[in-house]
Amino acid sequence: MEQWLTQVAPFLSDNLIFTPNTLAQYWDGLVNTVQLVFISLVVGLFLAVPLAVGRASRRVWLNVPIWLFNYVFRGTPLLIQLYIAYYGFAFIDGVQDSAFAFFINDPVYPALLAFTLNTAAYTTEIFVGAIRATPQGELEAARAYGMSAATAYRRVVLPSAFRRALPAYGNEVIFMLHASAIASAVTITDLTGAAYYVYARFYSPFPAFIFVALVYMLLSFVLQGGFKVLETRMLRHLKPA
Amino acid sequence: MFDFQGYGPRLLEGAWLTAELAVLSLIAALVIGLMVASAKSSRSMTLKSVATVYTTLIRGVPDLVMMMLLFYGGQIGMNMATDGLNAWLGTDMFINVNAFAAGVVTLGVIYGAYMSETFRGAFLAVDAGQMEAARAYGMSPWLAFRRVRFPLMMRHALPGINNNWLVLLKSTALVSIIGLSDMVYVADQATKATHQPFLFMLPVGLGYLAITAVSELVVTGLKRRFDVGFSQAT
């Protein structure tokens, strides 16, 4: 025990690192991460619903472009998408003086753009899968009682698809939280950015990254728990009594 | 027009590095995944809990953070280890952590965790009777694994492996952040120098799509192979 303590002591007494100053840094990082992820997820979700409906439709002019959008955004690294959003506008002549300047002066905006489109693509595919898994009989019953295609979609197909999509969407939310770590690559001080800052300043990777890893893990578990609760509520109709 | 302002050769090298990194990490992940899956289905409580803790940890932490921890921490950890050895043996060695190797190890460790889940599900999906039959004909455990369980399991595992592989492939882009010159890194450097993001980022994006397309062909071939005897009209 004694010996163990002396070995661990340097890490614990390294309170040079976890000062109010660096903790504040981590806190700001947390706020930035949560904001980025939350806004992208909410906007992405709203985009995904009409996209999924279009993608599930039989109209080729509607369904093929959405398929392509999803294919590209799901087939390439988010980092590339982030770089394109970040650099893509910055070097356009005259953008600095346009009403668009805010977009390139704060890397948060390009990051939001890239994250939102990315999660919209993944979420769309999740929803499409759930829509296609609609029990055929339930749809038929809806039509047999005189529901129009639109009403059947609104009342039967979508509500049951959203419920089915919940577990996969929960994974997507956690995936987005983890993926957001790359925001630090475009100078945003998110959680990972804060950890990198602390690492670089003290040249001590273990406390800096292990601490931030624990924070991410905690966030992940909270999200996972939240989705578990939501699932038991929303999917209770599928459980036999 | 395809000289990419002189960056063409470096981009190609970057693409090659991406491919190498991805394939080697995949192999590492498969090996780790198989071992961890075996640990999880073993009877030893210790093995089981170690494996569970490992997968839980990995799945709770972003790839990039894990990568930074292992990469930046790796060198310092290595230095500590060699310092200790040097003090003990009176030697004077220094081992430089190779960035590429660190990348392979990191990605292998991360995706090994995901692969282990895939393999575990596939183990469970194989009918116990099939293994019993193999043993009943006098196959050794290893032979039974190689000839019966593995091919049967692969049929169930293939979709999951394919999924993990596609995620892994895209994750290789993260190594550009810690300074390995994969194709994203080259594109980033070139963009900063020439101010032409689309000239570099779009082809690199296409590069990923191309690798994905090739791997889809491979997977279709493998699928056909493992589906022998199971193929249905559907």
Add this chain to the structure above:
Amino acid sequence: MADSEIPLVVRDLHKSFKDVSVLNGLSLEAHEGDVITLIGASGSGKSTFLRCMNLLEVPDAGDIIVHGEPVAFKQHNKTREPASWKQVERIRSRLAMVFQGFNLWAHMSLIGNVIEAPIHVLGVPRRQARERGMALLERVGLADRADYFPAQLSGGQQQRGAIARALAVDPEVLLFDEPTSALDPELVGDVLAVMRELADEGRTMVVVTHEMDFARDVSSQVIYLHEGRIEEAGAPADVLKKPNSPRLQQFLAPRF
């Protein structure tokens, strides 16, 4: 009698899937209070016939007339289509179907299932729909299960719930496609009892069934289908007791 007084008239229906001709000129008249049972071997076209009546399948030729209103068709790329889906929707809500597999909406409670079409198709106020829905659940013996989800009910309860759902749109004709075939034997009785009650109170019904007792006791007319044609039709006392066609004789012969 004028067509306009007859709830459902079907004339000379034809239907094929790809090149296989499944219905070859089927006709039927369901008068007020009629209970018509369709019997026949598997694959004889009973379900297809029934599904054509409310346009879940579009017949290639023939007329469907609901209280004097013929369904309008148009020709589109060589296939026949209803001219107006609005009309089809209106007609469907007057011919309620009960399915072999129940097809209750899994994400809605039982009462939710029952009030869904009245509210969202017919525009009945929620309160009123609910009151009536509860009364219907009472009728089929499920008032205490109103807030259960379909997965929490037995097959027989689900099917009785599905009948309540069908009654909720106040249909002029009820269409049943083998409503008891998916049920365990001990659950069949409850569902048949509900159907008998409906027949007794003068509901117009078209029923595909393998329950010969039901066909004999309840129906006003029995139609025996063979390969998409009406092989024999008439009062149950004639068709089931004294079948003319050798095929029907064989169909009805006790199986060992």
